[in-house]
Amino acid sequence: MKAYVFPGQGAQFPGMGKDLYEHSDRAKELFEKANEVLGFRITDIMFNGTDEDLKQTNVTQPAIFLHSVILADALGDNFKPEMVAGHSLGEFSALVAAGALSFEDGLRLVAARANAMQKACEIQPxxxxxxxxxxxxxxxxxxxxxxxxxxxxxxxxxxxxxxxxxxxxxxxxxxxxxxxxxxxxxxLNVSGAFHSPLMEAARAELETAISETQIVPPRCPVYQNIDAKPYTDPEKIKHNLIAQLTGAVRWTQTVKKMLEDGAHSFTEVGPGNVLQGLIKKVDRTIQTTSAAF
Structure with missing residues (x-):
């Protein structure tokens, strides 16, 4: 089975997504839609910003999400996932790519998540x-x-x-x-204690946003961080997304479970190749690659 995986915070780099924007009309349209939804031109920061500009949580998370989901969209008929998973933030990218969340709703949730996490970080160092x-x-x-x-x-x-x-x-x-x-x-050089009880304020804030967002059954199972198991039921997916903010990202367990369930290759969709390195450390024999349109 072909598995697709989506990276989380830390995979960003200056110039990310620029090739997509310049070579695909559809990608350009989605990037411009994202600028409207967010209320600022995130594309200017992604394409021309510095490392420091991209490290701001309210920029980093939507930027990585956009790079991943727009790349998955650009793959067109070549994107045929039989199972998907995302690392932390990447779980939102995976849900959009698998059709469980709309592009706009996914982006709104990611922006809300980034802002809620930033606020929670400011409550306690x-x-x-x-x-x-x-x-x-x-x-x-x-x-x-x-x-x-x-x-x-x-x-x-x-x-x-x-x-x-x-x-x-x-x-x-x-x-x-x-x-x-x-x-x-x-x-680590991070702004706070992500995936810990200290994110409770963010979890409570995001719970309302997730509860009010429409999630439909994805086209293939989504392996979620909270317990490394596959899900297709929208209510369970929502519950797990909310729990993810204060719970651990069980990436090692997720990769093992996907292998157990028949994954024979992993394609990383988004900036960088961090997840491929982690997957190889779980099983060095498994085939990994980066998505390219």
Missing amino acids: STMAAILGLDDYTVEEVCEMVSEVVVPANYNCPGQLVISGSIEGIDKACALLTEKGAKRALK
Whole structure:
């Protein structure tokens, strides 16, 4: 089975999407529609902005979403997914590409999500850290030992788990994990503790927006971050999207489940090739590629 995967925050780069805009009338039309929906010319920032411009959460998330869904659209009849998944933000891209969400509704939700997350970050200083070279169980165990807020947030691949929490909680956990033998415990340059209980304000805000948005059955199963299982039921998809903000991204488990269910190749749709690298660390024999129109 052919699987398509969609990247999350961190995959952005200056000039992203410009080739699509210049070589496809349909892509140009969708980018211009996005400028209208967002109320600012995100295309100017995507095509001509700096790394720093693209790091603003209210720009980063819609930019990656747009690059992914417009690329999937540009593939036309060549886009025939039998299963899809997205990493964090990428789950919204996957739902639009699979026909469960309209382009405009998906973009509105992504913009609302970015703004809600930014606001939640401002309520309490918080951060994330990548833990390399330890098994998941050890990282989970250490997180439970720390009295401050710190939780596993992104199960990216075997030996790479990102933790999320208060600054004090992350500092304590990093020190303990280094003692336990982590090759690296690297604090990330992010604006807050994504996929942790500290995103509760964002979750509550986004719950209303998601509940009021129409989601229909996708054309193929969507493997969702919260439990790595495939879904086609719109109400369950909504529930999982809401839970995703404060819950962990179970990417390692998602890839394993997709392989178990018959995935024989993975195509990454969007900027960069981060997900291909993570998939190879789950199973180095699996075929991975980037989408090209």
